[in-house]
Amino acid sequence: MTDFAAPARLERPSAIAFLGYAAGIVIIVWCFAGAGFSLEKMATAPPRFADFIDRAFPPNLEPDTLVRLGWKMVETLQIALAGAVLGVILSVPIALLAARGLIAAPWISQVIRTILGFIRAVPDIAWALVFVVAVGLGPFAGMLAIMVDTIGFCGRFFADDMEAADKGPAESLTATGARKTDVVVCATIPAATPAFISTSLYALEKAVRSSTILGLVGAGGIGIELKVGFDLFDYPTAMTVILMIAVVVIGIEYLSGWARTKIIGDER
Amino acid sequence: MSDLDLKEPVARQAQPDAAGAPVAPVSPVDAEALGVGKSFGETPIFSDVSFRLARGEAVALVGANGTGKSTLLRCLMGLIPVTSGSVRLLRQDVAAARTAELRALRARIGLVSQRHNLVPRLSVLSNVVQGLLGRHPGPRHWSHVVAPGASRDAAMAALRKVGLEEFALRRADRLSGGQSQRVAIARAIVGGPELLFADEPCASLDPAAGEDVMELFFRLVRDEAVTVVFTSHNIDHALKYGDRVLGLAHGRLQLDATAASLAASDLRGLYD
Numbered sequence: 001m002t003d004f005a006a007p008a009r010l011e012r013p014s015a016i017a018f019l020g021y022a023a024g025i026v027i028i029v030w031c032f033a034g035a036g037f038s039l040e041k042m043a044t045a046p047p048r049f050a051d052f053i054d055r056a057f058p059p060n061l062e063p064d065t066l067v068r069l070g071w072k073m074v075e076t077l078q079i080a081l082a083g084a085v086l087g088v089i090l091s092v093p094i095a096l097l098a099a100r101g102l103i104a105a106p107w108i109s110q111v112i113r114t115i116l117g118f119i120r121a122v123p124d125i126a127w128a129l130v131f132v133v134a135v136g137l138g139p140f141a142g143m144l145a146i147m148v149d150t151i152g153f154c155g156r157f158f159a160d161d162m163e164a165a166d167k168g169p170a171e172s173l174t175a176t177g178a179r180k181t182d183v184v185v186c187a188t189i190p191a192a193t194p195a196f197i198s199t200s201l202y203a204l205e206k207a208v209r210s211s212t213i214l215g216l217v218g219a220g221g222i223g224i225e226l227k228v229g230f231d232l233f234d235y236p237t238a239m240t241v242i243l244m245i246a247v248v249v250i251g252i253e254y255l256s257g258w259a260r261t262k263i264i265g266d267e268r
Numbered sequence: 269m270s271d272l273d274l275k276e277p278v279a280r281q282a283q284p285d286a287a288g289a290p291v292a293p294v295s296p297v298d299a300e301a302l303g304v305g306k307s308f309g310e311t312p313i314f315s316d317v318s319f320r321l322a323r324g325e326a327v328a329l330v331g332a333n334g335t336g337k338s339t340l341l342r343c344l345m346g347l348i349p350v351t352s353g354s355v356r357l358l359r360q361d362v363a364a365a366r367t368a369e370l371r372a373l374r375a376r377i378g379l380v381s382q383r384h385n386l387v388p389r390l391s392v393l394s395n396v397v398q399g400l401l402g403r404h405p406g407p408r409h410w411s412h413v414v415a416p417g418a419s420r421d422a423a424m425a426a427l428r429k430v431g432l433e434e435f436a437l438r439r440a441d442r443l444s445g446g447q448s449q450r451v452a453i454a455r456a457i458v459g460g461p462e463l464l465f466a467d468e469p470c471a472s473l474d475p476a477a478g479e480d481v482m483e484l485f486f487r488l489v490r491d492e493a494v495t496v497v498f499t500s501h502n503i504d505h506a507l508k509y510g511d512r513v514l515g516l517a518h519g520r521l522q523l524d525a526t527a528a529s530l531a532a533s534d535l536r537g538l539y540d
Binding site: 175176 | 383385
C-alpha cells in the first residue's frame with residue numbers, strides 16, 4: 001500500500017479553458033437562434049406531418065407510374081455510376097500530385113489540395129447548376145456534377161491514404177534502385193489499394209444519394225419527379241419516389257458493404 | 269572500448285589507425301564508412317563511425333535497442349543522409365552521387381528488412397520481379413504478367429534458391445512469416461547484388477524459422493561470395509554468421525573484431 005491519495009475525479013479547468021467552454025455554448029445558442037429554432041413550431045409540426053402522411057398514403061403504385069419512375073431511377077443510377085467511375089479514375093493521378101512527399105514538389109501538392117478543398121466546398125447541387133448552364137439541361141450535367149464532386153472527395157482521401165500507406169515496401173524498392181514512379185506504382189498504390197476501394201465504394205454510395213436530387217435543378221434523374229409531385233400536391237406519387245429512393249440507396253449501401261468485404265476483407 | 273568489458277580482438281581486419289584512417293584490408297573494399305555521424309534534429313544517434321568491408325566479408329552489426337544499427341544501415345545505403353563523415357559503396361561516394369548514379373549504385377546492392385516489406389496484394393513472383401526494377405526501370409517490371417521472359421526466369425531461379433518456386437503465384441500476404449522473409453531474400457538476390465544489407469532479418473520470426481532463414485541467407489551469400497552487413501540482437505547469430513563483428517554502444521563504434529576472436533560473453537558489455 002502507498003500513502004498517495006487518489007487524484008481528483010475531475011480536473012478544475014483553467015480560466016482560459018472555462019472561457020472557451022462558455023464561448024462554445026454561446027455560439028451554439030446563437031446558431032439555434034439563427035436557424036429559427038422554435039419549440040412552438042416543433043409542437044405544431046406533428047399534426048401537419050401526420051396530415052401529409054395521411055394524404056401521401058397509400059403511395060401511387062399504378063403500373064404506368066411505376067414504369068415511368070423506374071426508368072427515371074435507372075437514369076439516376078446511370079448518372080451516379082458513370083460520374084463516380086470517371087471521378088474515381090481521374091482522382092488517382094490528381095491524388096498522386098496531392099500526396100505530400102510522393103512525386104510532386106511540396107508547393108504543387110499544396111496547390112492541388114487547395115483546389116480539391118474548393119471543389120469539396122461547393123455543394124454537388126451547385127455544381128449541377130453550373131453544368132446545366134455549361135452543357136444544358138439533362139443527365140449529362142448531372143454526371144459531370146457527380147464526377148467533379150467525386151474528384152473533390154476521392155482526390156483528397158486517396159492522397160491521404162497514400163501518405164498513410166505502409167512505407168516498408170516502398171523503402172525496399174527504393175533500395176533496389178527503382179525510380180520514384182516505379183516505387184509509387186509497385187509499392188505505394190498497392191499498399192493503399194484496400195483504402196482506395198473502400199473510399200471508392202463510399203463515393204459511389206454518396207453519388208447515388210446525390211444523383212437522386214440533381215433533378216431538382218434539371219440535371220437529370222428522379223429528382224424532377226419528386227419536385228413535380230410536391231409542386232402539384234400529388235403526394236402519393238411523391239411518396240412513391242421517396243420510397244424508391246430509400247430502397248435504392250439502402251440497397252446500394254448493402255451492396256457496397258458486401259463488395260467491400262468480398263474485395264478487401266478486413267483490411268482498410 | 270574502455271567502458272565495456274570486451275575482449276581485445278585477435279585479428280582486426282579494418283580497425284582505424286591512430287590517426288583515424290582505416291587500415292586498408294588486403295581484399296578490395298566494397299564499403300567504407302569514414303567518421304560517419306547521424307543526428308535527428310538535436311538528438312545525436314551515433315558519431316565518428318569508421319570501418320571498411322572487404323569483398324566477400326560477412327559483418328555483423330550489434331548493439332542494444334536505440335544505438336542506431338538500422339539507422340547506420342540506412343545511412344550506408346543513402347536512404348537517409350549522414351550528418352557528418354562519408355560513405356563509399358563499391359568505390360562510389362554515396363553523398364556525392366546524383367540521383368541516377370545513386371539508383372545505379374543501389375541496383376548493385378540488396379536489402380533484406382526486418383519486416384519482409386513485400387507488397388501484400390501482389391503475387392510472390394511479381395514481388396521478386398520487382399527486385400529487378402533498379403536494373404530495368406519501367407512498366408515491364410511492375411508485374412510478372414508483363415515482365416520479359418529473362419526476368420521471369422531470373423525471378424523463378426531466385427525463388428528456387430529459397431525453395432519457394434511452387435509458391436510463385438500465391439499472394440504475398442498469404443505466406444507465413446518465414447516464407448515471406450525467404451521471398452524477401454529472393455527479391456534481394458534476384459539482381460545478383462555485389463553487396464547485401466540485412467536489417468535483423470529474423471527478428472520477426474520464431475526461433476526455428478529464424479534459424480532456417482539465417483542458414484539459407486548465409487548459404488546463398490557465401491555461394492556467391494557477396495559482401496554482407498547484417499544487424500542482429502542475437503549474439504549467437506553474430507558470432508556464427510559474421511566473419512567480423514562491429515558493436516555500437518553509447519553513440520560510438522565500440523567494437524570491431526573478428527568473430528573468431530570473440531566469445532558471447534565479450535559482446536554482453538554492449539547491452540549494458
